[in-house]
Amino acid sequence: MTDVAQQTLDDATAVLRSALAGDGDGVVGTFDAVVDRSGLAGAYGVAWCLAATMLGDDAPAGSCALDFPGIDQAGYDTRWVARFVSAYANDDLDTGEALFGAAVADGLLPDCLLTLAGSTVATLRSRTD
Secondary structure, three states: OOHHHHHHHHHHHHHHHHHHOOOHHHHHHHHHHHHHHHHHHHHHHHHHHHHHHHHOOOOOOOOOOOOOOOHHHOOHHHHHHHHHHHHHHOOOHHHHHHHHHHHHHOOOHHHHHHHHHHHHHHHHHHHHO
8 A cells, every 4th residue: 555545544534533523623624634735636535535435345336326316406515425426436536526626616625525524424324223
């Protein structure tokens, strides 16, 4: 494993620890530290890692469809997370990068990343129930 890959995993772990503790400021602070150290590319890597964590090892192979009733009425951050995770599930790097760039341009990336962290934690918790 490269140092960059290990750092990404460490950062994703720190985000999840904060999210599990209900520490939104910690989630945002970790992402801010990643951006300071590695730029938006680093934050993208951590977000991609969170999407992988959300899907887990049992993700279906092949094309995945976004099945989210009422997606168009959901908030920006919720729509973004659903579409970002769908891009990950379909190994669609171009769409993932486009979504990330759009959230940056719209000034909503912190909200999207916070929702992604919360959704990942909720998914992990549901697996243990």
